[in-house]
Amino acid sequence: MGKHLIVVSIDALVYEDLEYARTLPNFAKIMENASIIERVKTVYPSLTHPVHSAIMTGCPTGKTGIISNMIFDPNDPTARPAPWFNDLSDIKCDTILHAAKRAGLTTAASSWPLTVGGGEVIDYLVPGLMNYYFDGREDNVLEVYREMGASDAVMDIIEEGISHFGYRDEHPDIDRFQIFCASEIIRRYKPNLLLTHPSYVDNRRHATGVFGEGVRLALDETDIMLGSLIAACEDAGIYEETDFILLSDHGHINITRVVSPNVYLKDNGLIEVDDDGDLMSYEAYVSSGGASARVYLSRPEDGELNMRVYNLLMDMAEEGIYGFERVFTKEETERLYGLTGDFSFVLEGDGYTSFGEHLERPSVRGYDLGDYRFGKGTHGHMPEKGPQPVFIASGPSFEKGVIIPEGSILNHAPTMAQVLGVFLPDADGEPVYDIIKP
Ligand SMILES: [Zn+2]
Structure with missing residues (x-):
């Protein structure tokens, strides 16, 4: 049974991407012996932060309370920037991070949604921060990270990451930044559970359409990121005992x-x-x-x-x-x-x-490419529509080569809990036992 679980949420990866992804070295390395749920029904609305609240808890959006990305202020609905649901405490259900921490495991998150202020349950936290967090604070971005809950143990990693890639929420630099941080956390601390969330594929879908010309470039880049995580596991001497889950949150539709x-x-x-x-x-x-x-x-x-x-x-x-x-x-x-x-x-x-x-x-x-909602591709639609997200599981805890045509995103957190040997009693979903070794 794996002692380490690395969850990579490749934002907006869809089933149709897998044929090309398999031709790339690091996707191939993970997918070679993986079990795969080919099409995963997501939650409504199919937006990144609502879906990630479901991925973390196994609960639908009405239960997690994360019903959109941005928080609606009934007293001032046109105020901008509207803050996002982005604090761990915004989620009204038990999360896999809480469950792992309760069980005495070490936890880490690098630019994973909804982790701001999560230092009590995330040992090695690089919070995911949108640009508005830095408004007027551009001269002291490390202090912003610290205020938003970044762990003392990773502050020097964040500092080095920013020196390479900057701090702005722009792609692919923000993705390279978070993978750099995640890789350093693996090398240094070998956490039991690590969550990270590269979004370049989603970004290129917004900019160039669902199957636009930018998507393959983003898959190429994401493959390099997977290679960085794999190399970090090898450097840390934990690759053989590490489980990888590659998952995604939603598809896109062309608008x-x-x-x-x-x-x-x-x-x-x-x-x-x-x-x-x-x-x-x-x-x-x-x-x-x-x-x-x-x-x-x-x-x-x-x-x-x-x-x-x-x-x-x-x-x-x-x-x-x-x-x-x-x-x-x-x-x-x-x-x-x-x-x-x-x-x-x-x-x-x-x-x-x-x-x-x-x-x-x-x-x-x-179109307005300045706002993710108004690109050539977008999402937020009913989960039945369009290309569907995927779930790929590989490593010592998982069966090899099991293919399941359809599944539910509410099963992700219970599946992670089962693999880690921890308890998530409030989840609506269930572990996918067919892909987990007994
Ligand atoms: Zn997303």
Whole structure:
């Protein structure tokens, strides 16, 4: 049984990528004897931080509380930058990191989502920080890392990583930075559980489309990163006893336009703006989650307002030109996907539209590569749509060569717990025993 588990979340890796990935040396080395779940059903919305909360806990987004990437502020919904759900304490369920720590194992995370402030359960923590954390603090980025929970034991590694790759959340430098840190942590501390999250594949899908020309380049680069992790295990003398899991969080869909439904809510008297076009008040507001969106009401308990907005949205969905094909009530998303929260409705895109939050016309716009939600490829859509994420497990704890066509992302954390010999009693998912050695 493996004493070390390295989990690499290759953001937005999909089944269709594996044919090419197998031709690359380090993917091949891991995949050669791996067991693979080819298509994994993710959670709704299919956004990075909600999905990672599910990967860490085995619970759907309504239970983890991570219902979007960015936190909706009902008192100031247009304030930017909107903070992200990114603290470990934002997750309302038990995580694999907590379970491992309780069992006395050593834990590490390098730029893994939702780990800020997680120093009590993560022994070697390099928190994943978006650019806004450094606003006005550009002269003292190490202090920002320290404040966000970076472990004393890794501060010199972070410092060296920044000297090579900078600190900005830009690809592929941020990916190279985190893999550098993860590799040094492996060499120096040999943690029992290490989580890391290179996102260059996702970044190139946003920029060039689902199967755009940038994706292979990103896979090439990711292969080099896997090589760095493998080399670190070999240097540390733990390669033979290390289990690797390569997983991903969501696929992408190609989009051709960005629609801002708030413009139509304003037309219908549900949003008020001042002479500058800035928000004054709202009764209903659409908060974008890429290819889906949540609708917030100022008075969610007001049955009349609820009905008025629902009927308007249903009429718009039926007309078919406003970018969304379905309107879910909160009760429906809870029943179908375990998604609930302080919103009232969810709009599901039509498969080629992403949602914006503009209040002024034009209500329909083109790409904006400056925002991940509005690239040529995006996500946030219902988990059934588009290319699907994968799960690849290799090492002494796993069976060799078992292929499972379909699975659930809620099984990831219980599977990790089983391999580590730790307990995650609150998870909704179950270990995938078919790929684990007895
Ligand atoms: Zn992602």
